Amino acid sequence: xxxxxxxxxxxxxxxxxxxxxxxxxxxxxxxxxxxxxxxxxxxxxxxxxxxxxxxxxxxxxxxxxxxxxxxxxxxxxxxxxxxxxxxxxxxxxxxxxxxxxxxxxxxxxxxxxxxxxxxxxxxxxxxxxxxxxxxxxxxxxxxxxxxxxxxxxxxxxxxxxxxxxxxxxxxxxxxxxxxxxxxxxxxxxxxxxxxxxxxxxxxxxxxxxxxxxxxxxxxxxxxxxxxxxxxxxxxxxxxxxxxxxxxxxxxxxxxxxxxxxxxxxxxxxxxxxxxxxxxxxxxxxxxxxxxxxxxxxxxxxxxxxxxxxxxxxxxxxxxxxxxxxxxxxxxxxxxxxxxxxxxxxxxxxxxxxxxxx
Numbered sequence: 001x002x003x004x005x006x007x008x009x010x011x012x013x014x015x016x017x018x019x020x021x022x023x024x025x026x027x028x029x030x031x032x033x034x035x036x037x038x039x040x041x042x043x044x045x046x047x048x049x050x051x052x053x054x055x056x057x058x059x060x061x062x063x064x065x066x067x068x069x070x071x072x073x074x075x076x077x078x079x080x081x082x083x084x085x086x087x088x089x090x091x092x093x094x095x096x097x098x099x100x101x102x103x104x105x106x107x108x109x110x111x112x113x114x115x116x117x118x119x120x121x122x123x124x125x126x127x128x129x130x131x132x133x134x135x136x137x138x139x140x141x142x143x144x145x146x147x148x149x150x151x152x153x154x155x156x157x158x159x160x161x162x163x164x165x166x167x168x169x170x171x172x173x174x175x176x177x178x179x180x181x182x183x184x185x186x187x188x189x190x191x192x193x194x195x196x197x198x199x200x201x202x203x204x205x206x207x208x209x210x211x212x213x214x215x216x217x218x219x220x221x222x223x224x225x226x227x228x229x230x231x232x233x234x235x236x237x238x239x240x241x242x243x244x245x246x247x248x249x250x251x252x253x254x255x256x257x258x259x260x261x262x263x264x265x266x267x268x269x270x271x272x273x274x275x276x277x278x279x280x281x282x283x284x285x286x287x288x289x290x291x292x293x294x295x296x297x298x299x300x301x302x303x304x305x306x307x308x309x310x311x312x313x314x315x316x317x318x319x320x321x322x323x324x325x326x327x328x329x330x331x332x333x334x335x336x337x338x339x340x341x342x343x344x345x346x347x348x349x350x351x352x353x354x355x356x357x
Contacts, residue, residue: 018285020296021355028307031075034352037345038068040314042083046099047342056101057091059110059160060342066163067349069117074356085118092130106150106160109134116167128171135168139180146183154325155199155212158188159219166226181223182233188216189240197247198262205325207332208262211343212323214276217244218350221283238289241280245290248277249298256298256305260320261332268337271309271318275347278302282354303351310348311339319344 024030041064048055065084072081090096101108112134119127138161141149148161162181169177192199198208199216220241227234251262257269258277281299284290309317319341323332338344 016286016288016292018292018296018299020285020292020300021282025304028304030303030352030355033307033310034071034075034349034356035077035080036314037310037316037348037352038071038080038084041065041068041342041345041349042080042087044340044342048099054098056103056108057099057111058101059107060346062110062113063346064342064349065114066117066167067346067353069114069121070353071349071356073121074353081121085122088114088118092126104137104150106138106148106152106157109138109150110160110164112164113167116164116171120167120171131171132168135164135177138164145187146180147187148180148184151184151187153188153191154202155188155192155209156215158185158192158199159215159222162219162223166222170226175228178223178227178231182227182231182237185220185223185240186233186236189236193240193243197243197245199244202325205327207327207329209323209332210258210260210262210267210270210273211276211320213244213248213262214273214347217241217248217280218276218347220244221280224289225283225287241284242289245281245284245295248281249295252277252298252302256301256303260335261329264329264333267333269305269318270320271306271316272320272341272344272347274302274309275306275316275344275351278306279347279350279354282351286354286357303355306348306351309344313340315340316344316348 046057047061049058069081069084072084091100101111112131115127115131119131138148138150143149150161151157161184165177165181192203194200199213200206201209201212220237224238224241248258252258253269257274259267260270261267278299281290281295281302285292285296285299311317317339319338321336321338323335
């Protein structure tokens with residue numbers, strides 16, 4: 001157990017408060033829901049997968065861990081923060097170190113987000129040193145355009161690549177990290193955003209997959225939170241974000257959710273994409289990037305719908321299973337629904353933290 005955790009106001013301070021983000025029904029406030037889901041994460045087993053070697057922790061767990069740490073920070077919950085750090089510490093030893101991913105791949109390098117966020121909150125240099133390895137090696141052989149060699153132009157990358165570099169910037173203040181993320185985001189926007197504001201899963205897969213677009217929305221939101229005002233790509237990224245939010249507003253279901261395939265009425269309502277879009281809209285309203293009168297009520301409906309997917313065991317239901325790209329409609333429509341998958345737990349925590357910033 002860590003002796004002390006330094007919690008502070010952190011990022012996003014001074015954001016606007018919306019009238020849509022208060023007076024929650026009993027049991028549906030971000031404080032209550034976030035606490036339940038974060039405490040459940042602490043006692044959940046690691047979610048691992050095997051790629052080209054041993055079983056290692058996979059990116060959905062990293063995303064949920066980051067969300068729980070963010071929630072602990074904004075609520076000043078030192079006990080929760082200490083438990084989240086204690087979950088990580090064994091991974092820095094030989095006993096559990098084999099669970100740390102080493103593959104040079106965008107889905108694995110994101111692991112560095114957790115130690116970087118722990119450093120940002122504790123100021124213990126051992127976490128900074130551990131996390132920087134992942135951020136630095138992601139750019140140790142950039143392309144001729146200055147992009148990471150791990151770039152593959154899948155929309156998932158717009159979160160995976162950017163959040164690691166964003167966290168490295170937040171932890172160190174070194175502008176090179178945020179510059180990398182901005183360059184990458186602008187390149188992906190130019191290549192992948194469609195005229196309607198949404199994103200195909202990949203250039204060769206012409207479907208607006210819910211969670212894929214969710215990664216985009218969350219990635220742009222996180223980047224805009226930290227991107228300096230004078231960054232040359234800020235206007236481009238903000239325009240892409242606002243264009244996407246306008247499209248999502250049009251496709252939001254009456255119950256507040258979004259569907260597995262965003263523009264297909266026959267697709268089922270899906271919780272992880274709904275959570276990611278909820279986080280993005282809340283963040284936009286609070287930072288003044290989106291009109292409160294228009295987007296505040298939509299974000300509120302989305303949060304209330306999302307909370308309805310948290311079951312009595314604090315697991316999020318109706319989460320789309322892990323999904324590779326495939327240019328086939330039925331492939332997406334027939335994806336299985338999971339319960340308790342960290343793909344779904346993570347955005348609930350992000351949205352709860354965003355509401356409380």
